[in-house]
Amino acid sequence: MPELPPHIALPGRKRPPAAVDRTPVYAIVGNPNCGKSTLFNALTGLKQKIGNYPGVTVEKKIGETYSQHGRPIKVIDLPGAYSLAARSPDEAVTRDVLLGRREDTPQPDRILCIVDASNLERNFYLLHQVLDLGRPVIVVLNMMDLAAAAGLTVHAERLEKALGVPVIPCEAVNGRGLVELKLAMSRVELPLARHRWDVPAAVAPAVAELQAALVANDGRSHLVARAEALLLLTDFDTVRVAGSTQLSGRTNQILQNWQKRWETEGTDWAGTLVGSRYEAIAQICRDIVHQTGVTGPSVSDRIDAYVVHPLWGWLILGSVMTLLFLSIFTLAEYPMNWIDEHVALLGDWVKGAMAPGDLRDLLTDGVISGVGGIITFLPQILILFFFIGLLENTGYMARAAFVVDRLMSFVGLNGKAFIPLLSSHACAIPGIMATRTIEDPKDRLVTILVAPLMSCSARLPVYLLMIAALLPGGAVPVTTKVGLMLLMYALGLGGAFGFAWLFKRTLFKGEPPAMIMELPPYRLPRLKDVALHMFERAFLFLKRAGTFILGISVVLWFLAAYPKNPDPAATPSEQVAYSYAGRTGHALEPVIRPLGFDWRVGIGLITSMAAREVFVSSMAVVFSVDHFEGGKNADITPLRRSLAEAKWPDGRRLFTPLVCLVLMVYYVFAMQCMSTVAVVKRETNSWRWPLFQLAYMTGTAWLICFVLYQAGRALGY
Amino acid sequence: MAGAQNLSQLPLGASARIKEMPRTGASFLRLREMGLLPGAMVTLVRTAPLGDPLEIRIRGYLLSLRRTEAEQVLLEA
Numbered sequence: 001m002p003e004l005p006p007h008i009a010l011p012g013r014k015r016p017p018a019a020v021d022r023t024p025v026y027a028i029v030g031n032p033n034c035g036k037s038t039l040f041n042a043l044t045g046l047k048q049k050i051g052n053y054p055g056v057t058v059e060k061k062i063g064e065t066y067s068q069h070g071r072p073i074k075v076i077d078l079p080g081a082y083s084l085a086a087r088s089p090d091e092a093v094t095r096d097v098l099l100g101r102r103e104d105t106p107q108p109d110r111i112l113c114i115v116d117a118s119n120l121e122r123n124f125y126l127l128h129q130v131l132d133l134g135r136p137v138i139v140v141l142n143m144m145d146l147a148a149a150a151g152l153t154v155h156a157e158r159l160e161k162a163l164g165v166p167v168i169p170c171e172a173v174n175g176r177g178l179v180e181l182k183l184a185m186s187r188v189e190l191p192l193a194r195h196r197w198d199v200p201a202a203v204a205p206a207v208a209e210l211q212a213a214l215v216a217n218d219g220r221s222h223l224v225a226r227a228e229a230l231l232l233l234t235d236f237d238t239v240r241v242a243g244s245t246q247l248s249g250r251t252n253q254i255l256q257n258w259q260k261r262w263e264t265e266g267t268d269w270a271g272t273l274v275g276s277r278y279e280a281i282a283q284i285c286r287d288i289v290h291q292t293g294v295t296g297p298s299v300s301d302r303i304d305a306y307v308v309h310p311l312w313g314w315l316i317l318g319s320v321m322t323l324l325f326l327s328i329f330t331l332a333e334y335p336m337n338w339i340d341e342h343v344a345l346l347g348d349w350v351k352g353a354m355a356p357g358d359l360r361d362l363l364t365d366g367v368i369s370g371v372g373g374i375i376t377f378l379p380q381i382l383i384l385f386f387f388i389g390l391l392e393n394t395g396y397m398a399r400a401a402f403v404v405d406r407l408m409s410f411v412g413l414n415g416k417a418f419i420p421l422l423s424s425h426a427c428a429i430p431g432i433m434a435t436r437t438i439e440d441p442k443d444r445l446v447t448i449l450v451a452p453l454m455s456c457s458a459r460l461p462v463y464l465l466m467i468a469a470l471l472p473g474g475a476v477p478v479t480t481k482v483g484l485m486l487l488m489y490a491l492g493l494g495g496a497f498g499f500a501w502l503f504k505r506t507l508f509k510g511e512p513p514a515m516i517m518e519l520p521p522y523r524l525p526r527l528k529d530v531a532l533h534m535f536e537r538a539f540l541f542l543k544r545a546g547t548f549i550l551g552i553s554v555v556l557w558f559l560a561a562y563p564k565n566p567d568p569a570a571t572p573s574e575q576v577a578y579s580y581a582g583r584t585g586h587a588l589e590p591v592i593r594p595l596g597f598d599w600r601v602g603i604g605l606i607t608s609m610a611a612r613e614v615f616v617s618s619m620a621v622v623f624s625v626d627h628f629e630g631g632k633n634a635d636i637t638p639l640r641r642s643l644a645e646a647k648w649p650d651g652r653r654l655f656t657p658l659v660c661l662v663l664m665v666y667y668v669f670a671m672q673c674m675s676t677v678a679v680v681k682r683e684t685n686s687w688r689w690p691l692f693q694l695a696y697m698t699g700t701a702w703l704i705c706f707v708l709y710q711a712g713r714a715l716g717y
Numbered sequence: 718m719a720g721a722q723n724l725s726q727l728p729l730g731a732s733a734r735i736k737e738m739p740r741t742g743a744s745f746l747r748l749r750e751m752g753l754l755p756g757a758m759v760t761l762v763r764t765a766p767l768g769d770p771l772e773i774r775i776r777g778y779l780l781s782l783r784r785t786e787a788e789q790v791l792l793e794a
Contacts, residue, residue, distance in 0.1 A: 082750060087744075087747055118777075119776075121752060122776050268740050271738060274754065275755070309766070402772065403766055406765060406769045514744035514782065514786050515781065516747060516751065516780065516782050517780070517781045517782075518751075518780055519772060519779040519780070519781055
């Protein structure tokens with residue numbers, strides 16, 4: 001929109017109506033935990049779309065609400081930020097969109113700034129920066145109920161008078177104030193802020209010079225240039241993200257000159273600016289916020305006494321985590337079995353309805369089982385994100401991170417990595433998706449990279465089979481079973497922590513980001529928000545990862561089914577041996593023979609790419625076990641027998657105890673699950689990291705198994 | 718309250734005014750933006766069960782930060 005010359009757009013005076021007759025685009029900004037998403041959901045309901053800002057792993061949320069005249073208003077929910085001096089990609093995107101630095105998102109016309117009334121001073125800091133921009137702003141004074149509960153009286157009218165912009169008191173959780181808010185949003189003209197604060201003398205000449213440079217060289221408007229100049233001077237360690245336009249060279253030069261000058265003089269310019277903002281804020285707040293009620297320890301305080309207690313805190317955390325884990329592990333079983341059954345029914349129906357042939361096979365074994373494989377993830381994803389939503393909504397998540405931070409930081413992991421890593425023991429896919437809660441991108445990436453090392457539930461059938469094959473004859477003693485399983489889990493855990501430590505030392509070196517985290521007051525969860533969040537995640541999974549997983553399933557089916565064995569009486573085992581999968585297994589043999597595996601195991605390794613548990617049914621096919629019914633309650637006795645009898649061409653036993661052990665260890669470390677690859681690609685927005693993960697995990701698996709096998713042989717096993 | 722030099726040495730439950738904030742370090746600016754400025758009152762509410770991080774009350778809200786950061790926040794005696 002063309003900026004009007006300064007002498008017309010005076011602060012306090014109304015702007016002439018926009019020349020273009022379209023409804024304004026609003027951006028919603030605010031601190032984390034100020035109820036922004038509740039408000040966004042309340043305004044837009046289900047009319048939300050989630051996308052990505054090109055080039056960054058930050059989500060773009062756009063919704064639509066309606067003015068009082070029924071016209072659609074576009075609303076962009078910008079990531080929560082404590083300040084426009086960004087310290088994370090999320091905040092960088094908020095900053096860039098507001099400053100108009102992103103080509104993919106035009107500068108919003110108006111800004112809805114949400115402020116937590118019970119925490120006004122700190123929330124005001126962001127508002128203060130936003131007011132600098134000179135755009136029309138509506139202040140939403142949210143959480144008025146919490147302020148009242150804390151004995152605070154907040155005078156919205158006085159704030160409105162002081163600032164000159166509409167201030168709407170709200171309780172987004174109850175829906176109070178929404179009508180007034182929509183009325184304000186529907187206004188044709190909004191007043192500009194009556195916002196003037198005196199920049200400290202030491203910094204004023206720099207601001208003026210930068211402002212002039214930004215107007216002249218970067219094409220900024222007068223007011224935005226001033227706001228940006230102020231930001232540049234406090235943006236000490238600028239976070240730049242892809243997709244934001246760079247500053248011109250001349251402006252950069254001026255900035256650097258001033259910074260160098262202050263460094264030599266020893267002026268704390270950045271601190272001075274922040275300090276003077278807070279002084280201005282304190283002056284305004286003195287008049288607006290009054291502590292009236294008596295405050296003893298708040299409810300939150302009393303809960304925290306237990307939640308962060310040295311004894312109770314751990315117990316509570318342990319119970320919550322156990323509940324979470326059990327839900328994903330066992331509760332999810334019911335819907336997952338239901339899905340499996342019905343997918344099988346569908347497959348049977350197609351088998352009955354269509355003539356036998358390639359197309360039918362493609363449909364049943366490729367497409368339907370592929371789609372079934374994707375949908376099977378949904379119960380776990382939904383449950384996990386329901387839990388996470390609940391924990392975040394109530395405020396417990398911050399406490400959990402607070403309690404475990406010390407432990408996790410030993411290996412350089414963020415406290416919030418706890419839940420993703422725990423969930424990955426059920427399935428890495430929801431676990432990796434859950435790393436979203438980690439703000440720091442490096443921490444998040446490291447967590448994503450090591451999450452699949454946690455032994456997931458798909459590895460269990462492989463472990464069980466190998467444990468059974470390990471011990472000849474008779475039933476396997478429970479203690480051995482449990483012992484070996486625990487060993488595998490411990491290996492995975494150790495590997496994850498070890499690699500996290502290594503990555504933090506090497507690839508992601510740099511100053512460890514400070515753990516500065518707000519602990520919001522406890523609140524009752526808002527189930528509508530939690531549900532919306534849960535379904536959003538599930539939908540995104542289906543849309544983004546779903547297509548890839550389906551594609552891979554079809555490809556893998558193809559590899560195992562073609563080319564067809566010319567002998568029509570070929571057994572399934574011979575058919576697989578003849579197929580591409582079989583040939584690849586043969587080709588793979590030289591690489592895996594040093595680990596003690598032959599080409600038939602190689603086939604299993606390949607088909608495991610669809611899902612690790614497929615290994616068991618593949619082995620059944622390859623080793624000619626007739627009528628093998630896979631699944632949880634599979635009777636593996638016939639398979640166990642076949643494995644025991646399997647031999648190398650020279651007559652040696654294939655599945656010696658050593659080989660079984662080595663195979664288990666291989667499954668602990670190797671990255672096989674293509675669905676996980678798809679999700680990692682989606683969450684990191686590039687192929688680089690999933691491929692790296694594939695390489696480092698499989699390489700490590702090979703190396704460890706090589707050493708293990710060769711050492712075992714040398715020792716005579 | 719007397720004798721407390723930096724924030725990590727503040728006794729549990731005690732309050733003090735901030736005298737000086739660090740001028741360097743990865744987070745020195747963000748700490749100020751979150752409200753830790755010279756002259757502000759800060760209270761040490763509790764520590765995590767393992768001793769680190771610390772939970773402080775500043776400008777009416779609760780903030781957690783690690784000891785390494787807290788050590789650099791100097792308090793008035």
